[in-house]
Amino acid sequence: MKKITPLIVMLLALGISYGQSCESAYDASVYGYNHTKKSLEANNIEHMKYYVERAVKSFTEVKAITEQCGCKNAFNASFDLLEHADMAIAAEEFEKGRYHAKKIKELAMKTMESLEICMSNNPEDDLAMASDNLKDQEEALLAQQQKLLEQQRLLQEKMEEQRRLQADIRAQKEQELQEQLVVKKKMDSALENLENAIAVLVDAMECDEAYDILADYSRSYETLEGEALEVTKASYAKSALQIVRKAMDKVQTCKEGSYSTTQND
Helix, strand or coil: CCCCCHHHHHHHHHHHHHHHHHHHHHHHHHHHHHHHHHHHHCCCHHHHHHHHHHHHHHHHHHHHHHHHHCCHHHHHHHHHHHHHHHHHHHCCCHHHHHHHHHHHHHHHHHHHHHHHHHHHCCHHHHHHHHHHHHHHHHHHHHHHHHHHHHHHHHHHHHHHHHHHHHHHHHHHHHHHHHHHHHHHHHHHHHHHHHHHHHHHHHHHCCCHHHHHHCCCCCCCHHHHHCCCHHHHHHHHHHHHHHHHHHHHHHHHHHHHHHHHHHHHC
16 A cells, blocks of 8 residues: 655645635625625615625625635635625615625625635645646656757767867878978988089089079978978979079070170170
8 A cells, every 4th residue: 555645644634624614615605695696686775785784794704714725816806895895885875885786796706706716726636736747847857968968978979089080180290291301301402412513514604693593492390390292392393493494594694695705705
């Protein structure tokens, strides 16, 4: 047999007393409502006031009970009803009293409707509904937690993939840099030999202007780090062509100058 927790026992006890109190108020309001109808059926002010006073006794009881059982709307309606009852009893003119009697009837109906709503609220149902709501909230939180964990897992996978890609890029660049250094060593040596050959040539031709083409075409380590292997090769090839072309231009200039001097002589 399942154990009943003290909280459930307390709620059930409260529900029983709550329902009984509201039912008592409802019975009194029905009794008072009948008196309000009779007050409107009266054809003189004395009879009207008599039934209003009978209704006052009933709704005074309703007001006290609803305050205890917590049926707020019924309490407010009965409170307003008693105020109109005082004005109906104090009225000196029949029509004025009858106006307040109509208000009493409307508020009596409102009181009974409010009591019906209060009596239909079952604390045991409220407890079950609250338990279902908590269960739904717990399931929603668990689903959200699972979603966050999945997002975290995917993010970690992306971060790991990014780290692997970066490591691969670094490794590829390091390998490429080593190849660039080999190219640099070979091309620096080749350009130096080319410049030496040109120096011998211009010396033999006594063409001092050709020395102007000699320059430092070597590429620095920092430059190699910032460029691709193909760019390094292309740059050295361009430098070699520039040296040859400039040398040829200077030699041609020297040759033409020498020929001109011979003709003048």
